[in-house]
Every structure is written in C-alpha cells, then in structure tokens.
Amino acid sequence: MSRLRLAGLIAGALAVLTLAVLFTLGLRINTGSDMPDLAALKAPAADHDVEIIRDAWGVPHVYGARDRDVAFGLAYAQSEDDWATLQEVVVATRGDLARHKGMDAAVTDYLVHLFRIWPTLDTEYDALPAYIREIAESYAAGVNLWAAENPGQVWDGVLPMTGRDVIAGFMFKTPFFYGLDKTFKELFAETRAKEISLGPDNAFMWTDKPTYPIGSNGFAVAPSRSTDGHTRLLVNSHQPYTGPVAWYEARLKSEEGLDITGGVFPGAPVILHGHNQHLGWANTVNKPDLADVYVLEVSPDNANQYRLDGAWRDMDVSTATIRVKLFGPFEWHAEREVKFSDHGPVLETEHGTYAVRYAGMGETRQLVQYHALNRATSLEEWLEAMRLLALPSINYIYADKAGNIAYVYNGQMPVRPEGWDWHQYLPGDRSDLIWQEYHDFEDIPKLINPASGFVINANNTPFEATAEADDLRPEDFPPHMGIETQMTNRGLRALELMRADDAISDEEFLAYKFDKTYSQDSELAALIRLWLEQDFSGDERMEAAQAHLAAFDMSADKDDTHAALALLAGEPVVWARMQGEPEPDPVQSLREAVAHLTTHWGRLDVPWGEVNRLRRGDVDLALGGGPDLLRAVYARDPKPDGRLVAQGGDTMIYVADWAPDGTLRTRSIHQFGSATLDEDSPHYADQALLYADQKFRTIPLDRSALEAEATRTYRPGRDG
Numbered sequence: 001m002s003r004l005r006l007a008g009l010i011a012g013a014l015a016v017l018t019l020a021v022l023f024t025l026g027l028r029i030n031t032g033s034d035m036p037d038l039a040a041l042k043a044p045a046a047d048h049d050v051e052i053i054r055d056a057w058g059v060p061h062v063y064g065a066r067d068r069d070v071a072f073g074l075a076y077a078q079s080e081d082d083w084a085t086l087q088e089v090v091v092a093t094r095g096d097l098a099r100h101k102g103m104d105a106a107v108t109d110y111l112v113h114l115f116r117i118w119p120t121l122d123t124e125y126d127a128l129p130a131y132i133r134e135i136a137e138s139y140a141a142g143v144n145l146w147a148a149e150n151p152g153q154v155w156d157g158v159l160p161m162t163g164r165d166v167i168a169g170f171m172f173k174t175p176f177f178y179g180l181d182k183t184f185k186e187l188f189a190e191t192r193a194k195e196i197s198l199g200p201d202n203a204f205m206w207t208d209k210p211t212y213p214i215g216s217n218g219f220a221v222a223p224s225r226s227t228d229g230h231t232r233l234l235v236n237s238h239q240p241y242t243g244p245v246a247w248y249e250a251r252l253k254s255e256e257g258l259d260i261t262g263g264v265f266p267g268a269p270v271i272l273h274g275h276n277q278h279l280g281w282a283n284t285v286n287k288p289d290l291a292d293v294y295v296l297e298v299s300p301d302n303a304n305q306y307r308l309d310g311a312w313r314d315m316d317v318s319t320a321t322i323r324v325k326l327f328g329p330f331e332w333h334a335e336r337e338v339k340f341s342d343h344g345p346v347l348e349t350e351h352g353t354y355a356v357r358y359a360g361m362g363e364t365r366q367l368v369q370y371h372a373l374n375r376a377t378s379l380e381e382w383l384e385a386m387r388l389l390a391l392p393s394i395n396y397i398y399a400d401k402a403g404n405i406a407y408v409y410n411g412q413m414p415v416r417p418e419g420w421d422w423h424q425y426l427p428g429d430r431s432d433l434i435w436q437e438y439h440d441f442e443d444i445p446k447l448i449n450p451a452s453g454f455v456i457n458a459n460n461t462p463f464e465a466t467a468e469a470d471d472l473r474p475e476d477f478p479p480h481m482g483i484e485t486q487m488t489n490r491g492l493r494a495l496e497l498m499r500a501d502d503a504i505s506d507e508e509f510l511a512y513k514f515d516k517t518y519s520q521d522s523e524l525a526a527l528i529r530l531w532l533e534q535d536f537s538g539d540e541r542m543e544a545a546q547a548h549l550a551a552f553d554m555s556a557d558k559d560d561t562h563a564a565l566a567l568l569a570g571e572p573v574v575w576a577r578m579q580g581e582p583e584p585d586p587v588q589s590l591r592e593a594v595a596h597l598t599t600h601w602g603r604l605d606v607p608w609g610e611v612n613r614l615r616r617g618d619v620d621l622a623l624g625g626g627p628d629l630l631r632a633v634y635a636r637d638p639k640p641d642g643r644l645v646a647q648g649g650d651t652m653i654y655v656a657d658w659a660p661d662g663t664l665r666t667r668s669i670h671q672f673g674s675a676t677l678d679e680d681s682p683h684y685a686d687q688a689l690l691y692a693d694q695k696f697r698t699i700p701l702d703r704s705a706l707e708a709e710a711t712r713t714y715r716p717g718r719d720g
Contacts, residue, residue, distance in 0.1 A: 041148035044141035045717025058674035058683030068138035071269035075142025082676035113320035136163030139269035169267040170366035178393035218282030218397030220405040225453030233399035235282040235654035247652035279400035289482020290359035294428035359412035360392030401658040407455040409445035409462040416480040460491030492519035558609025558624035569593035600642030616685040667696035
C-alpha cells in the first residue's frame with residue numbers, strides 16, 4: 001500500500017485525475033450514520049435558564065442566570081441565523097470537511113491531523129477550568145437543541161456537537177490569522193502554491209486566489225484629546241461579509257456579571273471584540289514572525305528517523321484517514337501518515353523534509369482568555385487577562401470609562417537564541433534551536449495611556465501608533481521577535497488625521513473612520529506618479545487617461561468621477577504586492593482599466609459609486625470607499641455588468657463613547673443584518689442602507705428600552 005505524500009495530497013485536492021495516486025483505501029459507499037436521539041439532544045435545555053430578546057434590527061440580546069446559560073442562548077440564536085456556516089465550522093475542525101465538500105477540502109482535513117488538534121484535546125481538555133468546559137458544553141447544547149428541532153438541515157454525522165468542538169475551533173483557526181498557512185504554502189511552492197480560504201464560497205479550502213484580505217482599524221481617544229472630555233473607541237474589523245469569519249452581532253448579559261455587546265464568529269461562545277459597560281477593545285490583525293521552518297536530515301535507513309544532536313531520533317508517526325465525497329453515496333478513503341518531530345509537524349516534499357514550529361501549537365486556553373476579557377471591569381483586570389497570552393497573535397486597541405487607553409501588539413512571541421536569521425530555514429539537527437518559551441507579556445510592544453491621548457492601528461507596524469514623541473522604538477525590541485515594520489494607507493491616513501488634530505470631536509472621530517483618501521505616501525499615489533511619467537504620445541485613449549488621473553484628488557467618494565480609473569488600475573498591482581505574488585505590469589493594468597470603463601460605460605468619468613456596489617438580495621447600493629482605505633471596501637473580479645460587488649471590508653462597526661461621568665453610549669452598524677442566510681427575513685438586508693450611508697443605530701442597553709422595540713422574545717427549550 002503506497003504512502004501519500006503531502007505534495008500529492010495538495011495536488012490531488014485540486015485535480016480528480018490524481019485520485020488513483022492519492023487514495024489508497026479505494027472506493028467506499030457512504031451509508032450514512034444514524035441521527036442521534038433527538039430527545040437526548042434536547043434534554044440539556046432543561047438545565048439552562050435563558051431568554052432571547054430580538055431588538056428592532058433582529059439582533060439577539062441574550063439574558064441568562066449564568067454565563068453558561070448565555071452561551072447556550074447565543075448558540076441557539078446563531079444557529080437560527082447562520083446554521084449552514086456553523087455546521088461547516090464544526091466539521092472543518094474535526095477534519096471531516098472533505099466528506100461533505102469533496103476533494104478541495106482534503107488538504108484542510110489533513111492539516112487538522114497534522115496540527116494534532118484532537119490528540120491534544122484528548123489530553124488537555126479536562127485540564128481546562130471547569131467553568132470554561134461548562135461554557136463550551138453549554139454552547140454545544142444550544143447548537144444541538146436547534147439542530148434537533150430542525151434535523152432536515154443537518155449534515156450527516158454533525159451531531160452531537162460537544163464542548164471539545166468549541167475548543168477545537170479556536171485551536172485550528174487562530175494560527176491562520178497571522179498567516180501560518182503561508183508557511184505551508186511556501187514549502188510546497190513547486191507543487192502548486194495554495195493558502196487557506198476563509199471566504200464564504202470556499203471556506204477552509206485551499207485557494208490560489210484569495211478574495212479579500214483580513215484587516216481592521218482600531219482607534220482610541222482619551223479625554224485629554226477629545227473636545228468634550230469623552231473617551232471613544234472604534235471597533236472596526238475588516239472581514240468577509242459572509243462565511244466562517246464574518247461577524248455576528250450579539251449582546252450577552254448574565255446575573256454572574258457578564259454584560260457585553262460585540263461580535264462573534266460561528267462557534268464562539270463569548271464576544272471576541274466589542275465592549276461591556278466598563279471597557280472595550282478592538283482587534284486588528286498583526287503578523288509578527290511566529291513560525292519557524294527546520295530542515296531535517298532523515299536517516300537513509302529509516303524514513304521515520306531524523307538526526308538531532310548527533311543521534312537518530314524516532315518521529316512520532318500516526319495514520320490519518322480522510323474521507324472524500326465523490327458523487328451520490330460514493331466516497332474515497334485516503335490514508336496518510338502524520339509525522340511529528342521534537343520541533344513540530346513534519347512535511348515531506350520533493351525538495352526536502354521539514355518540520356514547522358509555530359505560535360499556538362498545542363494551545364487550548366483561547367476561551368479562557370476571551371472569557372476573562374469579557375468579564376474584565378477595569379484596566380488592571382483587562383491587562384491581567386491579556387497576561388494569559390493564550391492567543392497567538394492579534395493587536396488590541398483598548399479604552400475604558402475611566403479614560404484609559406492602550407495599544408497592545410499581542411502575540412505568543414518565541415524566545416529564540418540570538419545570532420540566527422529566523423526569517424530563514426534553520427538546521428533541524430540542533431535541539432538548542434527548538435525554542436520552548438514565549439516572551440512574557442511585559443516584553444511585548446504596548447502603549448498604555450500615552451501623553452498624546454490617542455492610539456491607532458490599521459494593520460501597520462506597532463512603531464507608528466500615536467504621536468511621534470510617544471511612539472515605541474524598534475531598537476527596544478530584539479530582532480528575533482520579527483515585529484512588522486510596514487505601513488498601510490489606513491495607518492498613514494489615521495496618523496495624518498489624528499496627529500494634526502489636538503482636540504477631536506465626536507463628528508471628527510466618525511469622519512476619520514470613514515475617511516476615503518489615499519495618502520500621498522501610499523502605494524496607489526506612487527503608481528499614479530508612475531503612470532503620469534509615461535510617454536503615451538499618439539495614443540489618444542491613454543493620453544486622456546493620464547489627464548484624468550492628473551485631476552484625481554485621491555478620494556474614493558462614491559460621487560468622485562476620477563476614482564474608478566485609479567482604483568481599477570491600481571488594485572491588481574497593490575493586491576499582488578500584499579499577497580507577495582508576481583506583480584502585473586502597472587502600465588498594462590492601466591490599459592485594462594481604461595478598456596473596462598470604455599467597454600461598459602463608454603467613458604472614463606464614471607462616478608465611483610456607479611462601479612462600486614453593495615448588493616444583498618434586492619438591495620443594490622452605491623458605495624464609497626475602497627481597498628486599504630479607512631472606509632474599507634474590497635471587491636475583486638467585476639461582474640458581467642462591469643461593476644464590482646463588495647465582498648469584504650468594513651463589517652460590524654462599533655463606536656463606544658464614555659462621557660466624563662461614565663455614561664456609555666454605543667453605536668453600531670452591520671453591512672447586512674442579523675439574518676445571515678434567510679432571504680425572507682426582514683433582517684436579511686435591513687442595515688444595508690445605513691451601512692452605505694455611513695449611519696449608525698444606537699444599541700438599547702437598558703432593558704426597558706429594549707423591550708419597547710423588541711420584535712421577538714423567547715426562551716429556547718422552554719417555549720412551547
């Protein structure tokens with residue numbers, strides 16, 4: 001029986017013709033599995049005291065006696081609104097996605113085995129605090145209740161969901177936010193380079209054409225920097241509009257002290273970022289160097305041994321069985337060896353054998369930290385939660401009612417020996433290069449209450465986060481931390497605006513969030529300068545394009561008649577740079593943009609909002625904003641009518657505002673609405689117009705105000 005190579009598995013996941021090489025166990029007939037006893041799935045509901053009140057916009061406000069009751073109610077509400085995505089997350093983190101989605105998901109299933117998600121859970125789950133396991137299991141019970149009430153919508157084998165599934169979701173997904181998938185992609189560049197997609201249409205599958213980046217903006221302004229003494233926090237994550245990392249909005253309140261509003265991803269039983277009555281935080285993606293590749297010397301006599309410190313060491317070898325859906329009841333079963341060295345998971349490629357060591361490997365405490373953040377009531381408690389360092393990456397922008405602000409460049413940053421270039425591959429035969437510890441929380445970059453009174457991050461370097469006099473200095477941190485040094489246009493613009501404004505009003509704070517201008521230091525500005533330097537003499541269309549670009553004021557307002565040409569021409573080039581891919585010729589990209597506008601509109605001066613659209617059901621709206629703007633809108637691959645349809649960017653924007661007396665006002669907007677999948681729901685697209693018009697809704701945190709506008713109130717498992 002031949003063994004599968006991972007290179008073959010990746011290629012096979014993309015071409016049916018390689019089936020004979022890939023799948024060694026042969027054809028099977030999937031006879032299905034019995035649906036669990038539905039009454040047994042519903043039974044845990046009796047142990048949960050929860051009430052869900054849907055506000056005027058359908059957003060669930062979940063009230064419960066205990067935190068675990070609230071988790072149960074959140075799971076039920078999210079299952080109502082986005083069941084298809086939630087069950088896909090469950091099967092993906094079990095390594096069983098290919099059974100339902102076919103060959104394109106086979107590599108993802110293999111990675112679940114390679115990361116040893118489930119063997120780790122078998123040994124570590126019971127070591128988690130009892131209250132965390134109760135929260136995870138209560139969330140699973142809420143999912144199971146809804147599924148038992150709606151069995152016709154459930155994939156075979158999904159039920160029952162368990163608390164382990166909840167923890168597995170955190171373990172599997174969090175490393176991809178700092179780009180771990182790109183490390184694996186690099187190792188197999190000669191086969192067919194792919195990365196994990198978190199988009200809605202091909203979630204968790206390997207793709208060579210990501211649809212949009214995962215980014216974000218976060219601002220915090222202290223009373224000393226505001227015109228009215230208020231403290232303000234912007235929570236502004238840039239995510240896909242739908243799919244496994246699209247935001248779902250909720251408010252959670254328990255009698256144990258939990259009282260928080262914000263966003264969750266499918267499968268998360270607590271708020272991932274948002275705010276409670278006392279404080280809040282915004283997350284943005286950061287990408288320090290958190291993964292290392294080691295070149296292994298494999299024994300010529302035993303492919304399961306590698307050299308370490310002068311001796312041959314046995315790899316830990318197990319076998320993964322991957323079930324792949326073909327058609328009808330037929331599926332293929334593939335066996336693949338999973339190898340692990342002292343460094344981490346082992347990959348065998350055509351050009352060598354490698355081991356990867358990465359931040360978050362074997363980590364199970366993500367929910368512990370998130371729950372502590374949810375429950376924090378002061379800066380001190382919030383910092384204590386951050387000191388857990390259970391989350392491998394992600395920036396935090398913080399603010400609270402006492403007027404404190406902070407920025408934390410969070411990460412599980414390995415303590416690496418000095419004297420090595422950790423951006424390169426490392427020799428795998430030295431145990432002293434296998435790092436064992438992370439830097440303490442006190443060692444990582446952070447700004448707490450800078451004198452300037454503001455902090456920002458927009459996926460840019462942590463060394464540009466506030467006024468220049470207060471910024472962190474690169475020389476204060478060891479090079480082996482691999483801290484980013486790049487700037488985004490969003491980071492440039494946020495600093496250009498806030499550094500110049502000593503007293504920021506509420507109106508200015510919102511205007512800065514929705515800024516649609518490209519900095520003169522941005523990549524797009526450099527491209528425009530390049531295009532204007534070209535000699536297009538005798539080419540009337542390109543001479544006209546140059547004149548058109550010369551009049552561009554760098555604004556992507558929806559009514560701007562110059563933005564369409566600039567953004568259509570610039571996006572392919574900037575996108576390739578962001579992805580580290582070969583760049584298209586900028587001049588050819590400009591020619592193609594000219595041809596596109598001429599073909600579909602017959603002119604170049606098309607208002608940007610005529611091209612850039614928000615579509616949801618019957619809703620079709622003009623959008624301002626664009627790639628890498630503070631008003632972030634990402635749309636690729638024009639539709640047949642020539643228009644771009646937004647698929648990611650600004651999603652679930654929150655503004656938390658604490659007055660000097662501690663009174664909280666919170667405003668929010670979602671790009672669509674609370675009904676993720678139900679096109680017949682009034683909440684399928686009811687927030688789209690507000691989103692397009694850059695307007696907010698006020699969240700009713702007072703129960704009497706909530707009840708006055710409630711559209712539905714119910715108690716899962718107890719009504720009817």
